[in-house]
Amino acid sequence: MPDILADLLLGIGILFTLAGSLGMLRFPDFYTRLHAAGVTETLGMIAIVTGLMLKTESSGTLVRLVFIGVFMLVTVPIASHALAKAARHGGVRPALREEE
Amino acid sequence: MARKIAFAGILGTLWILLSGHYSPLFVGLGVVSVALVTLMVHRMNRADGTRYELRVRWLAFGRYVLWLFVQIVRANVEVARLAFRPRLELSPRMVRVRALPRTELGRVIYGNSITLTPGTVTVHLDDEEVEVHALTRESAAALESGAMGRRVAELER
Amino acid sequence: MIAAAAVVLVVSMAMVLVRALRGPTLYDRILAANHMGSSAVLLIAVYGFFDGRPEFLDIALAYALINFIATIAVLKYFAYGDLGAAGVREERNDA
Known part of the structure; x- marks a missing residue:
């Protein structure tokens, strides 16, 4: 049972990893690509890491996976924000579509 | 000591x-x-010499993390759908939202939560407002409803 | 499924590499590099399980740390031209 759940989570992780990379290729400008990168790094990462957690019996492995997951959840938004802010100060204009 | x-x-x-x-x-x-x-x-x-203190209501913070997780999943599904669609249906925009949390820590949690949810990225954060780049009209509207800001403001003490 | 995850991660890293090569702005390239780092962390972890050696997780953990520091350091270098710079540039708030 945990094995099926683990495979399911890994499958979800695969799907969102692909979605993020596809978005990185397809989306039109830097800021929109930033959102795409976030997909891989949040749900894709969470799903893969929890999937791996269900596949292990060793507590040391579990602790490391928890650390990787929590650390990435804390640093990913900081890196994204730093990139967005640096890009704006660097003069990259977002392509906007404000009209309704 | x-x-x-x-x-x-x-x-x-x-x-x-x-x-x-x-x-x-x-x-x-x-x-x-x-x-x-x-x-x-x-x-x-x-x-x-700077000292940072983590003064939040921890129990409420635990509940907030669970709520945030649900929001992250929803936003992920939304952005992933946009990425897989044959036609790109983006409506990127910059929005300014009043930052409800008053303390520095609260605003940092707020800004990070916004960025952590795909579809919205905090570009600038100051005492009064957050400036956010949103991927679609819906993600901007969800942010402007202020639900997340209110929840973060409740964590402060 | 673990093998599939490893393959997909490699494929997605290749896709991101295309973005890094195409640019067009410097920030696109940094974003792509950061994103490849995150994918590499996952790939190392997944490969460790594939190979039956979860000790690889230590490397993944170290890579996650370095990836974050490297992104911030590169951004700081391009903003200030100096990694040792202190202080904050004045804010320019053009609405």
């Missing part, structure tokens, strides 16, 4: 969790590392 002992305790726990070996050599190396890092942090604090 109590702070330093607590800090060294946290570092020591980290070492034990990551090492998994209990031979005298490894435990000894751990003690040396913990002492060295505590000393370094002590000296860095003397040079810097």
Whole structure:
């Protein structure tokens, strides 16, 4: 049972990893690509890491996976924000579509 | 002093969790590392002097993390759908939202939560407002409803 | 499924590499590099399980740390031209 759940989570992780990379290729400008990168790094990462957690019996492995997951959840938004802010100060204009 | 002992305790726990070996050599190396890092942090604090405190209501924070997780999943599904669609249906925009949390820590939690949810990225954060780049009209509207800001403001004490 | 995850991660890293090569702005390239780093962390972890050696997780953990520091360091270098710079540039708030 945990094995099926683990495979399911890994499958979800695969799907969102692909979605993020596809978005990185397809989306039109830097800021929109930033959102795409976030997909891989949040749900894709969470799903893969929890999937791996269900596949292990060793507590040391579990602790490391928890650390990787929590650390990435804390640093990913900081890196994204730093990139967005640096890009704006660097003069990259977002392509906007404000009209309704 | 109590702070330093607590800090060294946290570092020591980290070492034990990551090492998994209990031979005298490894435990000894751990003690040396913990002492060295505590000393370094002590000296860095003397040079810097800024002190940050994590003053949040921890129980409410736990509930908030669960709520945030649900939001992250929803936003992920939304952005992933946009990425897989044959036609790109983006309506990127910049929005300014009033930052409801009053404390520095609250605003940092708020800004990070916004960025962590795909579809919205905090570009600028100051005392009054957050400036956010949103991927679609829906993600901007969800942010402007202020639900997240209110929840973060409730964590402050 | 673990093998599939490893393959997909490699494929997605290749896709991101295309973005890194195409640019067009410097920030696109940094974003792509950061994103490849995150994928590499996952790939190392997944490969460790594939190979039956979860000790690889230590490397993944170290890579996660370095990836974050590297992104911030590169951004700081391009903003200030100096990694040792202190202080904050004044804010320019053009609405």
